[in-house]
Amino acid sequence: MAIYGQEGTVGPLADLDIRAYRHVLEHGSTSPDALALALGVSTREAETTVANLLRDRLLTSVPGSDGLLTAVSPRTAAAELVGEEEDALRRRLAELDRTRARLTALNPLYEAAGQRRGEVGGIDVIDSRDRVMTLISDAAGRCVHECLTVQPGGGRPAGHLERALPRDLALISRGVRMRTLYQHTARYSPPTQEYAAKVIAAGGEIRTLGELFGKMIIFDRETAFLPVWDNPHAGVVLREPSAVAFLCSVFGTAWSLAEPFATSYSSFTANALRTTIAKMLADGSKDEVIARKLGMSLRTCRRHISEMMEELGATSRFQAGYLLSACSPAAAPVEPPSTRAATGP
Template identity: 65%
Template sequence: MGTAPAPGVSDGESDLADDELRVYQHLLEQGPQSSAALAGALGTTEDRAEVLAGGLLRRCLAALDPDAAGPRWRAVSPYTAAAELLGPEEHVLHRRLEDLARVRQRLSALIPLYEESSRRSTDSGAIEVVTSRDRVMLLIGDAAARCTEEVLTVQPGGGRPAGHLERALPRDLDLLRRGVRLHTLYQHTARYSPSTQEYVQAVVAAGGEVRTLGELFHKMLVFDGSTAFLPVWDNPDAAVVLREPSAVAYLRSVFAHAWDLAEPFAASYSAATALQLHTSLAGSLASGMKDEVIARRLGMSLRTCRRHVAELMAELGAESRFQAGYLLALRTHAQDAAVPAPPDAPPSRSGPGG
């Protein structure tokens, strides 16, 4: 019998070509065959038949049996092939997983002690500043793996880079498959980012919810109402990891308030969204903010910000930025005053001088 190949065939190598599949099917139907018989049945050369049969041999799907008339190829059961090819690797992987489970169990045994210590002192790790980006990502991945109920995400600054979204999507889809609620807030300007649109489409299709708001507070990530990740103002690679229950609960309430004001994500602006953007822009102009600050606040590029400012000033007939903010504020106030009160609104109780 021929020598079996060393186990460890990669995923790509495990796929049979059409000619190799024909050889395997022929051996199953006709029994052991010599190279010459295989060549005749397949209408090819004997050398080519041996190459194809050798491909099956590497995958443990064929064996080479010597006999008096010459070597003969025979088919091997896929069950046997899987055992020979994958068994050793599966055994190593199983042992490794057992080792990892034991380490996690030993570390998890320390959690009650850690949480009790956290309740006694805020210096015990309830607030932790992590300066290594790799460690931040490792902690986020671990929090996501242990998450069972809810993830809240705030991503200000317009559309996110495509690379960041590609890395986040598998993690977020896994959370949704496990029944975890996923709520994400973007700024309105993210609606025009193609990569963000694709990400949102995939997440929403899996059961997540995404909304947008004109202005947002800083980036935030909260897992299960127990662990929050916040930015470090002077280090974009660092994060503040917050585990103090009252502080995390406060962040969740801030998120809930913003969520109620936000609109479902769409690939364009609604009339209400456009008005909100103009109102925010007008307020920024009236307060004398520079274009760079306005752009950062509204999550848009500087070029886009300046285009919006020019369009707004032209629409209002304003000669200065301050005048544009003032005129838009007047228009918004007039529109609000023109809205009739709802039919069930109670009558005013104020007297003639009220």
């Protein structure tokens, strides 16, 4: 049994309550005054303990006695205290299951109509962010095996992380394997560091890469959520098995190349970030493109490029990219962030 705190939260029985319950079990029946004497506590403490046990149905008054109390079986107490509410909850859950089954029974009709219109089966475009989030929450609630997430763009906004943390911790607590990919630049974001520390401590796995292929979430290798390229408030729900399997394969390849997330400074991450920038420079990418793909600000990106050119004595961005690409990452050390301006990685 449990007791309820001042705001309705459930906690374990207090030690004095357990001692009192044990004493009543051993002596058959007792009064609050006798209980106080036997336990060596004040009358007021004994009365509070008795009130707790009466509330939890673990004690009951002896009929026809003058204030004597006797113990009740914990199973009986639980049935009296939560049985009615538990039955109501079961009925409600059964009703929700019937509603879901009644609606999803129409899926074949919906998919057949889409095929007649030339649409690809297993793909839904949702034009409302609220509906997308509702579908994600529903899929997360039914996920039982694995959740794969890709979050490009550097550190995530603190508000997004605060909303995601309870859902993600709930997934992990149910035994779901949770793997998340970020970009290297996310390591320099305090909110993302805090979120990652909590998720990793709970058993989640987080890794980073210099460049990612796009945002997505996949539940149980059955349902994938993707962004709509020209509408940030919309989303694509993908259930076609072959397409979802392909996305899982792409995720697996990126995961094998990624580095485990660490909140402390990592020379590997700094060098990997530098190598990615060098490759993009050698390919002729513009500063704006590099910054966007690596999830960093344009100012920070240009600072990195300027430092690289200065160190190498390069006279052009292409020459700097070529020289850096020709060198191993270890040959081009990067000073720790603590010695740099506080503008990001």
